[in-house]
Amino acid sequence: MNDPKLAVAVISGLAMLLLVEPGAQAQQDNQLIPQSSTTSQASHPKHSVRQKQVSKPGQTHTSKQITATRAALAQVAKPHQLILQVNSNDPAMMNLTLNNATNVAQYYRDLGEPVSIEIVTFxxxxxxxxxxxxxxxxxxxxxxxxxxxxSFKACGNTQENMRKAENKDISLIPQATVVKSGVVRVMELQEQGWSYVKP
Structure with a gap:
């Protein structure tokens, strides 16, 4: 986990869960302990039933806290993941893709939630x-x-085809990382649960 903010959020969430969980468990255990003897319960069945039905106000609140904490931890643990595809030599499409990537990154940054965005070109x-x-x-x-x-991914197959067609090496910008196949990259990320958007 390289992101210090993410690490702090996870540790805080786990600490909260550990502090809250024992109290909830103790309250659940208390419910299992009879409030009176078996003889007393047998002689006062209505009273016994009423005791079992009475819920403790703190318990509901504690359960909600646990649920909220677990949901927050799940959200923090798994980042949002987006694939943006560019397969056209159209500056307008390229700029639209960069706009979308910037907007999504800013949206989740404002929420304090992690996001990974891959722009795949082929x-x-x-x-x-x-x-x-x-x-x-x-x-x-x-x-x-x-x-x-x-991040930016460049299709290695396309790069090789352009090299052959133009009879020269095809240099990429430093921000680009070459993958064997851009289409395969998109497919495999989708198989891993990434969301896919084509401009």
């Missing part, structure tokens, strides 16, 4: 990450510095 969309042809190179450089949760 086919003509690889021009977005080419060092010599990217129309959004300066924007990606600035974006990568302020939004570490956004």
């Amino acid at each position: 086919g003509p969309g690889l021009h977005m990450l080419r060092d010599d042809t990217s129309p959004v190179k300066p924007r990606i450089e600035a974006l990568a510095m302020s939004n570490p949760e956004i």
